[in-house]
Amino acid sequence: MARPSSPNWALSLYRKILQRLLRRIAGSSETAGKSWSEFVIESSIRVLGFSTIGFVLLIFFFLLREGLPVLWEVSPGNLFGTRWYPTFDSFGTLPLILGSAYVTVAAILIALPLGVATAVFVREASPNWAREILKPLIEVLAGIPSVVLGFFGMHVLAPMVRNTLNAPTGLTAFTGAVLLAYMSLPTIISVAEDALDSVPKNYRDAALAMGATKWQTIWRVVVPAARSGIAMAVMLGMGRAIGETMAVMMVTGNAARMPLSLGSLFMPVRTMTATVAAEMGEVASGSVHYHALFGIGIILFILTFIINIVAASAIFKKRRKGGLR
């Protein structure tokens, strides 16, 4: 998994594996057996491929079936109210939606400059040996389980935040945002790096030939040329951040209050994911609370779906123009 980010790369790997599989299975009997075994393998892989789409659809229908009843069980005023207190029939989802949005946006604001700067360094400025070390390390970063990060956040980051900011508690939206930024960095770095990678060499050559310094070339030519790829990196990082559950649940304090001012960044919040994770174990299946939690699931699904569509459309638009830029 050197570069799991590029769709072209994934496709070519898929083809390579397919070809190798076919060669091995078809083996020596190339003339008569090949077309038959090819057909079997191709169609079975096709079925498996489509089945993943089928699973997504099934999950979506399941979500709708379990979550939609909340729309007529709970009045809209209650559903979009400001108080989430499900044990006593207050199902205001607004603090949860805002909480998720607040933490996610803050995380991206932290991760974007760091991620793009790292990608620029890895792709444009670092010597070869440093790149060889950095790239696998960034991949390792993506593999750290979120519970581990959450534990680190709870015991190290939260006390640090409380002491340096002199806040009442360290379990704040900001703490969650820092952890989420860290978790979305690998995605942002590798996608942004691919975007930089696909900027044609003659752009750089032209800039250098005009007498631009290396810094000017990077900052005024390469990065702007890759901006839509970088935007896609941000969208994907955002999708990573909004769906994250465990680490967020451990460090944001989970108080369902409305984060309305800028100061709320340093106050506890409750995200949608943490709410579903914390409360799903308790509810009696089929109750209003149960449907409300699935309702939150639908909102999350739709949000990540929109983020995905935006990111994917950026890919397709650019691919038509040639290259992921």
Add this chain to the structure above:
Amino acid sequence: MTDIGIGQSGPSRPAFGLPLLAVCFALVMSAIALPGCSNEKPGAAQEPGGTGRTIENKGSDTLVNLALAWAEVYMRAHPDVSISVTGGGSGTGIAAMINGTVAIANASREMKPEEMAAAKANGIDPVEIIVARDAIAVVVNPSNPVQHLSLKQISAIYTGKIKNWVELGGEDRPIVLLSRESNSGTYVYFLENVIRMGDRKSELLFSPDTLLMPSSEGISSEIRQNPNAIGYDGLGYVTGDLKVISVSKSEHDPYIVPSAGTVKDGSYPIARPLYMYTAGKPAGQIKDYIEWILNGGQTLVAKLGFVPL
């Protein structure tokens, strides 16, 4: 169920992981197909009816350590029986008992009428057994000078009426409220008997600023390092590095430190029974196990910081 949320977390998957997924699927499928049926046996043996009998026991996080200790000691004496204990919260355990997935549910609160109705609708008649007693300790950071509080004061703190330690004779610091999540039986007990002070008509609720921690460890680790925080938890979970507050029923009553003695004589105001619920009248191995808990098992109760019957 949370997996649904987590599954969404990688939007990268639908975007370009699909072909890879398909390959993975193919590999998994072939892995299953080749060794064939021989692989399926261990899964099936988990169901009752194997060589040893399995008792599934799930529920209250307050009770989980005690239930584990009981299970371990009992299994040592009865090697043919295996007992699996998991936590998750009283509501989780009761829901599992209603759904028929566990034989014994541990609970730190009584079953709610809705849960009773759901169980009856499912053809299950839960039997309640009190297995131990527990005090709920109110804890603060050791550097906090506040020594004692009345129930009324605690209620005012948790509803957000008192926001600074100065009002309670402490330092000028904001109060940070910590609580367990709402699936905890301790949460329900605390709401009904401390915040609402046992008044059934009361509609007082936890302040929306209350931090809901997913675990006991979350509460104690935050209190350990935050001098602003106040929290509550079962006495068995209070570690030596937290300061336990003495509590009184009202301003005129004496302030009582929670301990086995003060719970037993009824003077400590925030104490409650701990329950096990069985699906139907316990019979056979389960009956034997419960009887042992109520007699021989009680010696373990005090060891783990709870109060024996």
